[in-house]
Amino acid sequence: MTVRVAAATWVLSGPDAPPVRDGAVALDGDVVVEVGPRAEVEARHGPAGVRQAVILPALVNAHLHLELSHLAGEVPGGRGLVPWIETLVARRALGGSVEEGMARGAAALREAGVAAVGEVTNGLGSAPHLAREGIAGTLFHEIYGFTERRAAEAMRAAAGVRDRAGDSGPGLRVAPCPHAVYSTFLGAAAELLGAGPSSIHLAEVPEERSFVAGATGPFADLVLRLGLEPGALRPFARSAVDAVAPWLGPETLVIHAVDLDALDVAALRRSGATVVLCPRSNRHVSGLLPDLPRLLEAGIPLAVGTDSLASSPSLSPLEELAVLRRAFPAVAPSRLLALAWNGAAVGAPSVGRLAPGSAPGVLSCPLGSVIPEDPFAWLLEEGLARPLEWLARHRPEVGA
Ligand SMILES: [Zn+2]
Structure with missing residues (x-):
């Protein structure tokens, strides 16, 4: 040799x-x-x-949506999560240079030193772009549908997409996942989370708690606008974390985890799930930041992600960590870097x-x-x- x-x-x-x-x-x-x-x-x-x-060692971006890269800078924040989501959905429906966006995004990942990702995809279209750049990790195939019927249809359609797509590329595994407790029927979310490696956006904003615990707030209005029967709208758990806690496990990525009370922190800790922090996206959408010292103190496994370019200025894990460095100067920088070296969280244990x-x-x-x-x-x-x-x-x- x-x-x-x-x-x-x-x-x-x-x-x-x-x-x-x-x-x-x-x-x-x-x-x-x-x-x-x-x-x-x-x-x-x-x-x-x-x-x-x-x-x-090369870095891990444990949460992004490469297929939203063409919407960079196109979805204004600062008005809360529901207006951000509705603007995103409307902008995305207009189409655009999706493939070019993904190619640029994948090249930006290489320049940012990324060797493994937790990529959330609705159509598996990002797989060839990641494979071309030699990036390993997990493609989380995301399913939503807030009624039982819509979620079941989405799960069937997604299984068909996976069958037709075939091999996703070397070093990349595919794992179905729910989007969030306000967008994926709870029974479907439970099934997806319990089936193996998975990911869920969870406790990103306090409005998720009002929706889950009180059936009120902007998410209640959203699901009604999307066609949920008013009679079907009712509280279903104490908090967003509690709603899915029984199905979270060491192979689950919990994305955001910004709005946590003490019981939520304890439930996350018991589950063994990895919390993926995306502070620049949180800052853009809601202005809130995750409580990093509290998560570290609880001993919860952590990773860092950038989220998509629709809510974050770059796909660089180091730039993401720099925001946490400034927000939490008492946290040792070596502990911050560890968040960007968690290859195991995305199924690429040698990375990091x-x-x-x-x-x-x-x-x-x-x-x-x-x-x-x-x-x-x-x-x-x-x-x-x-x-x-x-x-x-x-x-x-x-x-x-
Ligand atoms: Zn996301």
């Missing part, structure tokens, strides 16, 4: 690993052979090319850590003349303005 060695000012190996000053990584093609102090790696694998940089024998994707971010004391903090501050370079990029289709 031909092993090359890349050394850098700082080498980060992933969550739970201390940063290595004057570190190195030995690579055989895309596969990590060894990572550690430069002197040790060079002793075994020969001299390294040394760069003034931070080397780090430099471990011998795996091909996670390896990035380098060039430093200026100043050597930062905390490379994690630097990445979320000065590092944001620097281009990420791929030292090794796993392309599943090559050799597959």
